[in-house]
Amino acid sequence: MTMTVHVDIVSAEKEIFSGLAEMIFAPAEMGELGISPRHAPLITKLNPGEVRVKVSESEIYPFYISGGLLEVQPHLVTILADTAVRAIDIDEAAVLEAKVKAEEALSDTSGKIDYATAQSQLQQAVMQLRTLDRLRKRGG
Amino acid sequence: MAVGKEIRTKIASIKNTQKITRAMEMVAASKMRKTKDRMQATRPYSIKIGQIIKHLAQANPEYKHTFLVPREVKRVGVIVVSSDRGLCGGLNSNLFRKTLAELVQWENSNIEVDICTIGSKGFGFFSNLKVNLVGQVSKLGDTPHLHDIVGIIKIMLDAYEAGTIDQLYVVSNEFVNTMTQRPTIEQLLPVVACELDENLGGHWDYIYEPDAKEVLDHLLTRFIESKVYQGLVENNACEQAARMVAMKSASDNAGNLIGELQLIYNKARQAAITQEISEIVAGAAAV
Numbered sequence: 001m002t003m004t005v006h007v008d009i010v011s012a013e014k015e016i017f018s019g020l021a022e023m024i025f026a027p028a029e030m031g032e033l034g035i036s037p038r039h040a041p042l043i044t045k046l047n048p049g050e051v052r053v054k055v056s057e058s059e060i061y062p063f064y065i066s067g068g069l070l071e072v073q074p075h076l077v078t079i080l081a082d083t084a085v086r087a088i089d090i091d092e093a094a095v096l097e098a099k100v101k102a103e104e105a106l107s108d109t110s111g112k113i114d115y116a117t118a119q120s121q122l123q124q125a126v127m128q129l130r131t132l133d134r135l136r137k138r139g140g
Numbered sequence: 141m142a143v144g145k146e147i148r149t150k151i152a153s154i155k156n157t158q159k160i161t162r163a164m165e166m167v168a169a170s171k172m173r174k175t176k177d178r179m180q181a182t183r184p185y186s187i188k189i190g191q192i193i194k195h196l197a198q199a200n201p202e203y204k205h206t207f208l209v210p211r212e213v214k215r216v217g218v219i220v221v222s223s224d225r226g227l228c229g230g231l232n233s234n235l236f237r238k239t240l241a242e243l244v245q246w247e248n249s250n251i252e253v254d255i256c257t258i259g260s261k262g263f264g265f266f267s268n269l270k271v272n273l274v275g276q277v278s279k280l281g282d283t284p285h286l287h288d289i290v291g292i293i294k295i296m297l298d299a300y301e302a303g304t305i306d307q308l309y310v311v312s313n314e315f316v317n318t319m320t321q322r323p324t325i326e327q328l329l330p331v332v333a334c335e336l337d338e339n340l341g342g343h344w345d346y347i348y349e350p351d352a353k354e355v356l357d358h359l360l361t362r363f364i365e366s367k368v369y370q371g372l373v374e375n376n377a378c379e380q381a382a383r384m385v386a387m388k389s390a391s392d393n394a395g396n397l398i399g400e401l402q403l404i405y406n407k408a409r410q411a412a413i414t415q416e417i418s419e420i421v422a423g424a425a426a427v
Contacts, residue, residue: 008188012286012366015184030349041199043192044349045358069359071192078188080362 005037005074007053009063011081016063023054024077026070027127035072042072048124050131051079064131066124092132099125147405151398158394164227165387171282172318172380178283179315179370179377186370189363193331196359199345203352206301207360210330215252217274217296217305217329218242221312221371222262223379224278229386231313231321231379232261238323239311243271254305256292258372274299282376286369293365300329308364312371313378319385321378326371328364 004020024035027049035042051063065081102122106115197208220239222232246253255271257263260278267273275292299305308329314322348355 008184010184010188012182012185012369014181028349040347041195041344042347042349043196043355043359045355069192069355069362071195073195078192080185080189080192 002056003037005035005039005077007077007079009051009053009065009079009081011065011068011083013083016081017053017061019053019055021053021055021077024079025050025052025054026079027051027065028070033070035077038074039072039077041074042070044070046070046079046081048120048127050127050134051081062131062135064128092129095125095128095132099129144405144408147401147408151401151405154394154398154401158391158398161387161390161394165384165391168380168384168387172377172384175282175373175377175380176315179373182366182370182373186366189359189366192359193363196346196356197331200343201345201352201356203356205353205356205360207329207356207364208331211306213251213306215254215305216246216307216309217254217256217299219256219258219292219296219308219310219328219368219371220262220266221310221368221375222257222259222265223375224260224280225379226261227386228379228383231382232265234321235311235313235323236262236265238325242309242311242325254296254299256296258289258292258368259375280372284369284372284376286365289368289372290365293368297329297361297364310368310371312375315374315377315381318381321382326367328367331360331363 002022004022005024007017007019007021007024008015009017022037026033026035027047028044029047030044032049033044046065046068048066049064051065053061053063055061063081065079066083068079068081071078071080098121102118102125105118106122218239220235222235226232243253253271254274255266256275257266257273258277258280263273263276263278275295277289277292280288296305296308300308307327309325309327311323311325314324316322346352
């Protein structure tokens with residue numbers, strides 16, 4: 001039997017995923033992380049991006065998160081997401097619109113806009129789209 | 141017939157009041173369901189973050205965050221979570237009584253207090269007292285958002301970091317069930333870890349990425365925010381439940397009152413009729 005670790009993904013609004021997994025991939029600030037069971041204790045901040053939970057060889061669940069925290073204990077992995085959605089639930093039209101808006105805000109040189117906010121919005125939209133793209137390539 | 145005109149108008153007016161209280165009861169009942177759902181939805185997050193904090197307290201970090209280190213108490217900060225509207229029974233007054241008791245204790249031991257309020261009832265109450273009010277938010281509605289309360293939490297956290305306050309408390313109502321709401325006071329800072337997890341013995345520490353200070357800052361701020369937010373949504377559910385119960389008893393009381401008045405009215409009416417008949421009979425006998 002393969003080793004598994006308990007994974008909890010929660011956002012401020014609700015519980016997203018709870019169960020056993022063989023491996024977890026998460027977009028940490030210092031680069032993408034892959035966590036296997038019995039990983040050393042670790043705490044890190046997460047960037048906007050895709051979290052993938054590999055339950056078995058054939059079952060991989062993708063989630064989109066807009067940032068958050070990851071805690072790893074040898075027997076437990078907890079992801080506190082700022083907002084998390086199952087990748088299937090991302091609405092592409094809404095994301096594209098958000099992306100266009102963020103780009104517009106960035107190119108607005110009148111100096112009135114909050115540059116940092118626009119930048120992070122753009123990053124979030126791009127990461128959501130990338131998650132969707134990957135999801136499509138994997139199995140339509 | 142002119143008998144009991146005042147009683148009839150009184151009955152009509154109580155009936156109107158009863159209609160209003162019954163409507164408010166039903167509104168509160170449906171809102172309570174929603175606020176309860178919201179309260180339950182935020183629970184997993186606060187439970188999980190609480191667990192992480194618990195683990196953290198057992199780690200042996202090379203970096204001690206100020207939020208984790210207790211120090212001598214000269215001044216405390218209190219965040220009071222109250223409702224925006226009244227007509228919810230003794231919900232707010234019980235909470236304020238509990239807060240006042242604590243305030244008196246602190247005053248007796250020469251500890252000064254800074255207060256932040258959430259909700260207009262709390263602001264109204266504490267602005268009339270001689271306390272140091274450092275911040276307030278109100279009119280958050282039935283669906284409060286985290287970013288609404290981040291501001292006043294930041295006031296307190298900054299004060300703690302600057303050494304102005306040495307402890308931070310949050311006072312709010314705990315939702316026990318629909319009939320019972322319990323005012324509770326909880327210490328947020330310095331963070332206190334309760335029972336320990338036995339799975340995590342020995343000497344160990346986390347790997348922090350990018351570095352301990354940044355991650356802990358982020359984590360602990362989130363923890364405090366989620367605690368206060370949880371208190372806020374819970375208090376909301378309490379408010380609706382308390383209002384529902386208060387309005388139900390108001391409707392029942394109105395019903396009783398109407399019954400009693402109706403009885404008095406009938407008696408008066410009957411007495412008037414009897415008197416009229418006896419007058420007629422007496423008149424006929426005289427002829």
